[in-house]
């Protein structure tokens with residue numbers, strides 16, 4: 193069935209401020225496809241200098257692309273329901289494709305937004321092979337098995353990247369520090385290992401290897417006339433690749449272990465030297481879905497200038513910034529790598545050293561892009577990953593939830609008007625309505641009513657951004673994905689990572705929310721006050737009083753020392 197997706201402006205707002213360059217060309221009417229997928233030919237450009245390109249030559253690439261040349265991707269978005277969910281995913285797919293550029297941070301002479309606009313978007317039949325000839329690889333925005341990937345590659349005659357592969361590829365392209373590069377390479381290796389698939393050879397017999405070949409390619413393991421396995425016939429392509437991968441993996445793991453040790457020592461050092469009285473500095477980790485505005489928020493809070501960009505995974509290497517709270521206390525705020533649904537498990541494992549900063553933090557601030565139509569999905573993804581990396585339940589409950597990008601507005605709307613609205617009571621009505629919601633839940637109100645309350649909130653706090661069709665309950669009246677009053681059919685259409693009852697409960701318990709515009713500096717004071725308050729409650733938090741001499745570490749004042757001075 194032909195399924196044409198109109199890429200309206202509201203569609204593209206899922207990652208607000210992401211000016212993905214798209215324009216449809218009506219003259220290129222698609223041939224009627226027999227597939228439910230959407231295919232979009234999409235290209236992007238890099239302006240890296242020759243030297244920079246040479247520096248990138250050693251980057252591990254999932255699909256063995258030439259890292260010096262920006263690839264042209266053909267984006268395939270499998271069909272999903274409901275439509276607004278599909279559109280959000282499609283936009284995310286385009287943003288992912290857009291994010292695979294060469295090194296940033298001063299590597300671009302041309303602003304991302306000022307680059308050439310790719311010529312067209314076409315909805316096509318993927319089996320029309322010539323359409324894919326002009327591209328370097330096909331990106332399918334879902335998780336494919338090794339066999340599926342290989343079969344598609346055979347049919348299409350191009351490398352096929354699935355969601356996991358592309359995300360790993362982006363991490364590789366964006367990692368700046370040695371640590372980030374090591375972790376990204378480890379993820380790429382682990383991913384590659386799972387892609388070494390068993391194939392049916394030309395003779396019809398099962399065989400192995402990336403191209404299905406089983407022939408001996410290395411003399412290693414070849415015996416010298418012995419018997420049985422010892423006299424092995426030498427290594428096949430598959431064995432050779434597996435051996436190379438595990439050798440490199442062991443070497444990377446050793447280096448990453450070293451990084452983890454260094455990080456642990458640094459963390460301990462921060463804790464010990466922190467304040468003037470030898471107390472530790474509390475750390476606040478800013479977490480959230482990719483592109484939610486974490487780096488912009490940390491920069492605004494700390495008066496610094498962290499790299500932020502509408503590319504996904506702009507931050508791969510975490511950064512720490514010190515911030516003074518309204519009470520005068522000093523804390524360290526860490527900007528972390530963004531999360532995404534279906535975050536490759538290889539990445540979570542490989543980035544363990546980095547993610548430890550989150551696990552070890554005294555307080556978490558969860559930043560959400562309140563303009564995202566699938567905000568609940570973003571929220572539940574973040575909860576899942578935090579849970580996966582071992583963040584304690586207490587920390588999740590104490591986590592501050594920030595709804596960012598409240599300044600986002602329809603074209604033609606006056607920003608001052610928008611901010612006035614926010615400041616005149618909308619913010620206070622937020623906590624009022626949240627209290628109502630809390631009491632509804634705790635007083636044993638019907639769960640589906642509670643769900644509606646959340647839905648209403650989504651509408652209310654998007655500053656009128658979400659069109660009514662975007663906020664309607666995607667599973668029909670009263671249907672929900674929390675296992676409440678949901679028919680089997682509705683359940684099957686439910687995106688798998690939709691917020692669960694438990695996560696919702698955690699979120700509701702997570703304390704008051706703050707609404708911010710990191711870009712315009714709105715809501716920052718309120719957030720700082722809340723951090724101040726929460727740190728008092730946080731069990732592990734050691735708080736440091738601001739002191740004009742706190743740059744130097746001085747030994748703690750012990751009683752004896754005090755007595756000695758008096759004498």
Ligand SMILES: Nc1nc2c(ncn2[C@@H]2O[C@H](COP(=O)(O)OP(=O)(O)OP(=O)(O)O)[C@@H](O)[C@H]2O)c(=O)[nH]1
Nearest residue numbers: 483484485486487488500501505506507530710711
């Ligand atoms: N309108 C608006 N845009 C914002 C706001 N905060 C951030 N942005 C924009 O959103 C985009 C992403 O911001 P980042 O700070 O890089 O987001 P991030 O969460 O750090 O993203 P990753 O590092 O990729 O996970 C950038 O284009 C920012 O300018 C905001 O309050 N309002």
Ligand SMILES: [Mg+2]
Nearest residue numbers: 486487506507
């Ligand atoms: Mg960032």
